[in-house]
Amino acid sequence: MKETTTLKKSAQTDGLSRVDGRLKVTGAARYSAEFNIKGLTYGVLVGSTIAKGSIKSLDTKQAERAPGVLTVITHLNSPKVPGYQDGKPTGNGVFKIFYDNKIYFSGQPVALVVADSFERALFGASQVKAQYNQDNHQTNLRANVNTAKAPHGDGTYKRGTEDAWKTAPVKVEQEYIIPSDIHNPMELHAIIAQWDGDDKLTVWDKTQGVQDARDEIAQIFKLKKENVQVNSKFVGGAFGSALRTWPHEVAAIIAAKALNRPVKVVLSRADMFTSVGYRPHTWQKIGIGATADGKLVGITHEAIGQTSTYENFTEGTVGVSQSLYACPNVNTSYKLVALDVGVPTWMRGPGEATGAFALESALDELSYQLNIDPIELRMRNYAQTEPQGGKPFSSKYLDEAYKMGAEHIGWNDRSPKPGTVNENGWLVGYGMGGGMFGAYRDGATVKAIMMADGNLILQTAVSDIGPGTGTAMVSIASEMMGIPAEKIRFDMGESSLPQAPTQGGSSITASVGSAVYAVCKDLKEKFQQLIGNGGTDKPDYAQVLKQHNLAKLQVTSSAQGGDERKKYAMFSWSVHFVRVKVHPATGVIKIDKVACVADSGHIVSPKTARSQIIGGAIGGIGMALMEEVVFDHRYGRIVNNNFADYHVPVNADIPQIDALFVNKPDPYINPMGAKGMGEIALIGMASAVANAVYNATGKRVRDLPITPDKLITMDVELS
Amino acid sequence: MKQFQYTRAVSQQSTIDAIAKPGTKIIAGGTNLVDLMKRGVTAPDKLVDINNLPLKNITSTKTGLHIGALALNSVVSENSLVLQKQPLLSMALKAGASPQLRNMATVGGNMMQRTRCAYFFDVSMPCNKREPGTGCGAMGGYNRMHAIFGASEQCIAVHPSDMCVGLAALDATVIIAGKKGERRIQFIDFHRLPGDHPEQDNHLAMGEMIIGVDIPDNNFAKNSYYLKIRDRQSYAFALVSVAAALDISNGIIKQARLAMGGVAHKPWRLFDAEKALAGKAATEENFKQAAQIAMRDAKGYEYNSFKIKMAPAVIAEALKHAAGLV
Structure with a gap:
């Protein structure tokens, strides 16, 4: 099942083109649902139509009789899952699928219909008749904030004096709301499960971490880890939705066991809205105050996010207020409301993106109150050391990033008076907003094999959800070994390969890159030993192997961080600049120009880094202008669970986006000096858009998304 | 989806014979029907594919332009006769859906597409249009996209088409064939208001098929515009859209045509506003007055009341574009 990637090198200045780009655009790349296993069967899930209660009865007879249907799995007939037998209805943080008759949210699978074709399974699924005992459900965050509870302790943080912002001469207090956003990667979540006897399992699974998935599956089915093989050769986007093993994956494995045949389950787009997490709907309130010359006195940041009744999902929503600015008095509080909905999960820039929308909007509001330029206000409160503990930063060039972005967008053309620039009937405005995210590094192991023909094979169990991990790794190896990228193959996406972490938290280039x-x-040292003293650092590897009569030379090495994290605070930084045009009569918003600047240390792979920034920026534009999960709370059910009604940006919405890099290595984080980039590409973007809309119109939208109807029905706010 | 029979029609007559049987539906581009079948909203026993019928022609006639029912939305929008004689129709078509969908969707199919109301699409929700007597989910639910004109207690859904808004403004005629031969009805009379029978979208009778539309020649080509306000710039249904066509001579409006999308169960022609504009100067002030006239009888619901403010702004803006004031 090995797939080789054809490597192509592009213009030297841009770095490599995507090493698997040709495979992806020609359709030759095979994603998890695309493996044609002998005897494959097709499973379709049936979702609950109520949000809370229990299954009274399930009539599966008609479904079982439908053409081509092989089995219908429900809680009534599901084979016992060994890891489920601890008496609790939930486990591994998710509800146990087909375990009992409890309903936790609308859309929760109550049956899996397996047939000899997808179409027949789909029809069979329509024939399952469920009856429910319905309990009163709660799906409305705003109506239930009184039930908010801190997930850990009292959920608060304090430095200095509580609510000190209230004593400041200039202050802002406002509420900021984001709806739930769905990851909606282009590739639907999919799994093919195949048992080999009772104790060996292979899955082709959409996952951001083949080894974490292997460990979770091994635990749920009480299998030896080495008997579980998880393959995820290509991943068509995930943005956090594939960071964990979800119940539909367990369902496919259960069905494959029951049928003793391979089973494929591909979620529908509607399932993607309920079954694989989302960015949680969150209410926030910020109080922020400053002296007349713009020195921050205090920040109070409260957040209440939604979670499910069966699991608390927590994220770092208020963390940005603790760390982004030098402010002596900061207190934050973070609480959750448990609702009858599917559990949220990390979504690109998790928590920080939500928090940064509030904080960076509030800073902008404060800048108008103070009549100080928003960049100048940020510079007057620039954190030279980490504000929480005082540690020095391993590197921070955010000040340079501000300058680069301001110059690029033409910040000098911004009018400090909102609603005053009119260009051919359109109001023009500029906005900016920044973000930060911890620069992490995990341990990783890579095996390198230099073949007799001078081709290098690198192997590790990472998966690539789209940032271009393979390309970045080939770039590093090409530079290190002094051989062209065409001669390097990077094997990944199989759990049996050497250890690598799950792709998340913007840590892969730092972690796997270091390995x-x-x-x-x-490997070079091994060659040096063969050559002896005085040899070149980058020899003709093929020739050396030939001289020593060797078919190959291989080595496996691990790398992990050391004590540097104890001494330094490590973060990546970003700032986004946006120019918008707003039509005053119709409320139409056009993003006119975007410049994003990242301080991500040394840029290992410029071309894919640029793509990553652009993708994150577009995600941020979607968050700002259109993405919103809409519930009908009467039914506890999502009413826009499709791509026609849940809007993500299309090409027509997106102008040229310029990605700029400070590109200065971090001296401490890893040998390449590279910091993460995936999260900061999005964090802060929504506030940049909202701030630009305010600058254009004088209308401050504090509940996303900023749609035309909101703009035309709200009043101008001038400070 | 339910298993169904599929046949390819060889002639108009064989199509008419086939659709006389209940449970049989015509399929052309399938851009809407297949979605509805996948979601279980409709479950025909038999599909008659009419793509091979010779109904793709776009031709000049003595009195105007004829467009066959199977002409593709993309082809019509780029056709030189359409661009020359009825540019408004091209603009309306290009505002609809996405290029991929327009490459599949036909003129007849576009007219026959069903509402995108979420309650209509989700078979676990009540909907009088999908299942008469179950109630209207949208009335007390999420109705941001719904009607502000001509709704009933039974249904507040809107017709999703942009093309139809253009055709309604351009005084088009629909040509229909059935067992008894051909008949013609005014485009504006083709679609229905929901009344007590929201399950009926239009006046096409059982056993009938659309074979084309005729658009009479007019003097609107120089001064027409289609303006669609939506949540994103492509592949989104209209919050409000306006087709505006003016016949202007020496700065005076001789005739006006106005139709709106996203506001009613059918393309919503603004006859009173048209009358008010006739004989007036093409000025922003007059356009705003006409827009206010058009809004009489508008009624909003919990989430769509913004349309009462947005619609007149869009009417005035579309008229300004049509008159060349922008």
Whole structure:
């Protein structure tokens, strides 16, 4: 099942083009649902139509009799799942599928219909008749904030004096709301499960971490880890939705066991809205105050997010207020409301993106109150050391990023008076907003094999959800080894390969990249030992192997961070600049120009880094202008669970986006000096858009998304 | 989806014979019907594919332009006769759906598309249009996209088409064929208001098929405009859209045509506003007055009341574009 990637090198200045780009655009890349296993069967899930209660009865007879249907799995007939037998209805943080008759949310699978074709399974699924005992459900965050509880302790943080912002001469207090947003990667979540006997399992699964998925599946089915093989060769986007093992994956494995045949389950787009997490609907309130010359006195940041009744999902929503600015008095509080909905999960820039929308909007509001330029206000409160503990930053060039972005967008053309620039009937405005995210590094292991023909194979169990991990790793190896990228193959996406972390938290280039760096260094040393003293650092590897009569030379190396994290605070930083045009009569918003600047340390792979920034920026534009999960609370059910009604930006919405990089290595984080980029590409973007809309119109939208109807029905707010 | 029979029609007559049987539906581009079948909203026993019928022609006639029912939305929008004689129709078509959908969707199919009301699409929700007697989910629910004109207690859904708004403004005629031969009805009379029978979208009778539309020649080509306000710039249904066509001579409006989308169960022609504009100067002030006239009888619901403010702004803006004031 090995797939080789054809490598192509592009213009030197841009770095490599995507090493698997050709496979992806020609359709040759095979995603998890696309493996044609002999005897494959097709499963379709049936979702609950109520949000809370229990299943009274399930009539599966008609479905079982439908053409091509092989089995219908429900809680009434599901084979026992060994890891489910601890008496609790939930486990591994998710509800146990087909375990009992409890309903936690609308859309929760109550049956899996397996047939000999997808179409027949789909029809069979329509024939399952469920009856429910319905309980009163709660799906409305705003109506239930009185039940908010802190997930840990009292959920608060304080430095200095509580609510000190109230004593400041200039202050702002406002509420900011984001709806739930769905990851909606283009590729639907999919799994093919195949058992080999009772104790060996192979899955082709959409996942951001093949080894974490392997460990979770092994735990749920009480299998030896080495007997579970998880393959995820290509992932068509995930943005956090594939960071964990979800119940539909367990369902496919259960069905494959029951039928003793391979089973494929592909979620529908509607399932994607309920079954694989989302960015949680969150209410926030910020109080922020400053002296007349713009020195921050205090920030109070409260957040209440939604979660499910069966699991608390928590994220770092208020963290930005603790760390982004030098402010002596900060207190934050974070609470959750448990609702009868599916559990949320991390979504690109998790928590921080939500918090940054509130904080960076509030800073903007404060800048108008103070009549100080928003960038100048940020510079007057620039954190030179980490504000929570005083540690020095391993690197921080956010000040340079502000300058680069301001110059690029033409910030000098911004009018400090909102609603005053009219260009051919359109109001023009500029806005900016920044973000930060911890720069993490995990341990990773890479095996490197130099073949007799001088081709290098690198192997590790990471998956690539789209940032171009393979390309970045090949870039590092090419530079280290002094061989062209065409001669390097990067194998990944199989759990049996050497250890690599799950792709999340913007840590892969730092983690796996360091291991690639280490293994290349070790491999070169092995060659040095063969050559003896005085040889070149980058020899003709094929020739050396031939001289020593070797078919290959291989080495496996691991790398992980050391004590540097104890000494330094490590973050990546970003700032986004946006120019918008707003039509005053119709409320239409056009993003006119975007410049995003990242301080991500050394840029390992410029071309894919640029793509990553652009993708994150577009995600932020979607969050700002259109993405919104809409519930009908009477039914506890989502009413826009499709791509026609849940809007993500299309090409027509997106102007040229310029990605700029400070591109200065971080001296401490890893040998390449590279910090993460995936999250900061999005964090802060929504506030930049909202701030630009305010600058254009004088209308401050504090509940996303900013749609034309909101603009035409709200009043101008001038400070 | 339910298993169904599929046949390819060889002639108009064989199509008419086939659709005489209950449970049989015509399929052309399938851009809406297949979605509805996948969601279980409709479950025909038999589909008659009419794509091979010779109904794709776009031709000049003595009195105007004829467009066959199977002409693709993309082809019509780029056709030189359409661009020359009825540019408003091209603009309306290009405002609809996405290029991929327009490459599949036909003129007849576009007319026959059903509402995108979420309650109509979700078979676990009440909907009088999908299942008469179950109630209207949208009335007390999420009705941001719904009607402000001509709704009933039974249904507040809107017709989703942009093309139809253009055709309604352009005084088009629909040509229908059935067992008894051909008949013609005014485009503006083709679609229905919901009344007590929201399950009926239009006046096409059982056993009938659309074979084309005729658009009479007019003097609107120089001064027409289609303005669609939506949540994103492509592949989104209208919050409000306006087709505006003016016949202007020496700065005076001789005739006006106005129709709105996204506001009613059918393309909503603004006859009173048209009358008010006739004989007036093409000025922003007059356009705003006409827009106010058009809003009489508008009624909003919990989430769509913004349309009462948005619609007149869009009417005035579309008229300004049509008159060349923008």
